[in-house]
Amino acid sequence: MWKRAVHYGAWLAGGAIALQWLDYRRLAHVYPGEIYVLLIAAGFLALGIVLGVRIFRPPPAVPFDGNPKARAALGMSERELTVLQEMAAGYSNKEIARRLDVSPNTVKTHVARVFEKLGENRRTAAVRRARELGLVP
Incomplete structure (x- = not known):
């Protein structure tokens, strides 16, 4: 049963393709100029998309280095x-x-040294200053 359905479906698809091909041939003879303009426009559209993607692609991201001069x-x-x-x-x-597998007191000591070196007395101000200096992304 399913072989018969596939067979009829293939014949119907072939007939539809033949009718579309004949319709295309008639349209190609009636409107040749418009078809050429359409093909040229489609080519320029594709060219514009390709060039636009290549020209306006964002530059590659520069890897973050942590500003070694400021750190030193x-x-x-x-x-x-x-x-x-x-x-x-x-x-x-x-x-x-x-996260660092150290004592909280050790972290407090490091935080106090960071505050001292950055000249700030709050976490948010220290992070803001570190971002200005390029120490953290």
């Missing part, structure tokens, strides 16, 4: 920079201690 000028250690990055991510002292 401030005398910030690697661990203090790590704590500063965790602060910028919004973690509390306890969360930072858990």
Whole structure:
């Protein structure tokens, strides 16, 4: 039964394709100029899209380097920079201690040194200053 349905479907599809082909031939003879204009317009559209994508593509992102000159000028250690990055991510002292596997008192000491080196006395101000200096993204 299903073979018969597939057979009839194939014949109907073939007939539809033949009718479309004949209709296209008639239209090609009646409107040749318009078809050429349509094809040229479609080509220019495709060319415009390709060139637009290539020209207006955003430049590749520059990898973040953490501004080593500012870091050296401030005398910030690697661990203090790590704590500063965790602060910028919004973690509390306890969360930072858990993530870095150190004591909360150690984190408090590092935070105090970061505040001192950046000349700030609040976490938000220290993170803002670190972003201005390019120490954290």
